[in-house]
Amino acid sequence: MASQPVNVAELELPELEDALAERGKPRFHARQLYRWVYRRGLTDFELMTDLSRAMRTELRREFIVSTPRGVSEDRSLDGTRKFVLELADGRRIESVFIPDTPSMTFCISTQVGCAMSCGFCLTGKMGLLRNLTAGEIAGQVRVLAAATGLLDFPFNIVLMGMGEPLHNYDATLKALRILHSEHGLAISPRRITLSTVGIVPGLERLAREPLMPNLAISLHATTDEQRAKLVPPNKKYPLGDILEACRRFPLKKRSRITFEYVMLDGVNDTPEDARRLVRLLSGIKAKVNLIPLNPAPGIPYDRPSDARVDRFAQILADRHITVSVRKSRGQDIRAACGQLIVEGGTKKTAAQQMALLLN
Ligand code: SF4
Numbered sequence: 001m002a003s004q005p006v007n008v009a010e011l012e013l014p015e016l017e018d019a020l021a022e023r024g025k026p027r028f029h030a031r032q033l034y035r036w037v038y039r040r041g042l043t044d045f046e047l048m049t050d051l052s053r054a055m056r057t058e059l060r061r062e063f064i065v066s067t068p069r070g071v072s073e074d075r076s077l078d079g080t081r082k083f084v085l086e087l088a089d090g091r092r093i094e095s096v097f098i099p100d101t102p103s104m105t106f107c108i109s110t111q112v113g114c115a116m117s118c119g120f121c122l123t124g125k126m127g128l129l130r131n132l133t134a135g136e137i138a139g140q141v142r143v144l145a146a147a148t149g150l151l152d153f154p155f156n157i158v159l160m161g162m163g164e165p166l167h168n169y170d171a172t173l174k175a176l177r178i179l180h181s182e183h184g185l186a187i188s189p190r191r192i193t194l195s196t197v198g199i200v201p202g203l204e205r206l207a208r209e210p211l212m213p214n215l216a217i218s219l220h221a222t223t224d225e226q227r228a229k230l231v232p233p234n235k236k237y238p239l240g241d242i243l244e245a246c247r248r249f250p251l252k253k254r255s256r257i258t259f260e261y262v263m264l265d266g267v268n269d270t271p272e273d274a275r276r277l278v279r280l281l282s283g284i285k286a287k288v289n290l291i292p293l294n295p296a297p298g299i300p301y302d303r304p305s306d307a308r309v310d311r312f313a314q315i316l317a318d319r320h321i322t323v324s325v326r327k328s329r330g331q332d333i334r335a336a337c338g339q340l341i342v343e344g345g346t347k348k349t350a351a352q353q354m355a356l357l358l359n
Helices: 013-022 029-039 053-062 122-126 134-147 165-180 200-206 224-230 239-248 271-280 306-318 350-358
Strands: 069-075 081-086 092-098 105-107 111-113 128-131 156-159 192-196 214-218 257-263 286-292 322-325
Touching: 013 029, 069 134, 081 134, 092 134, 105 134, 111 122, 128 165, 134 165, 156 165, 165 192, 165 200, 192 200, 200 239, 214 239, 224 239, 257 306, 271 306, 286 306, 306 322
Parallel strands: 105 156, 156 192, 192 214, 214 257, 257 286, 286 322
Antiparallel strands: 069 081, 081 092, 092 105, 111 128
């Protein structure tokens, strides 16, 4: 029986070198393959012209480069582009390109759906269908970089699409190592931000990683009672434990932890909340990103007025906390934060169907 082909997309460079060597091929071809796949965006071995014809034929027999397939793309008036990508098993995910923020940014998914069930998030309503593999996570970057013409240009990556990255820890970190390879896209960890609800054991592991992305914590509330309603994992990992892990988190010079705070009208946007937030963040090199909710059918919260948002931001700024208010991008194509949910995909769960019906 013929053995399964080796999927180049799932391998870090040393693993690819080993896979080639095990099949009697020179290890240095791994670097060539990485350059073609990641820098040139090619997956057809036949087009890799610095490999001999015989080698290309052998590679076609024994190797594949699995790549998420673009199914559809929506373009927002503000330049944001939302891509629906189909994986080898027919599952679908979404990835978003956000231009000029001020850099070019790709918002990438780490899971199909999400198990965290945040109360203001459409993806959370899908439930978790499965984890993405490292190749599927890194593959989104390849697809978006090629589609946007950015293979040769710098861009940022935020792990803020579908899924909780620390709930799929190994695949996420492996994807970052693949993307970091100097023979591939060579993306610096300084250009990558991992956003988490605060899975404390994951934060502690991350603190020991040699390749460490920027960290963003989805905080969204200032008391455990309030946060447990909005971000259910808070029942297991309460605010005190998360913030303690943040205090211990090793930060590079001049870097800070970003605290994301989705503002919900009349729920978590009072001056008392702002003052509590100041106290919670004491002793942490922090910046706060306020995100007025993008209202959506099926989400039982409203967006606060600009005046409420400004007052909240002013209280933080007065206490010398760096604060920004996120301008919502791609609202007209539902590519904004917490609005990623795949429509028309196969194998929907009951929760997914409900979320779709509500939209
Ligand atoms: S906000 Fe993030 S962590 Fe929460 S349910 Fe949505 S995708 Fe998951």
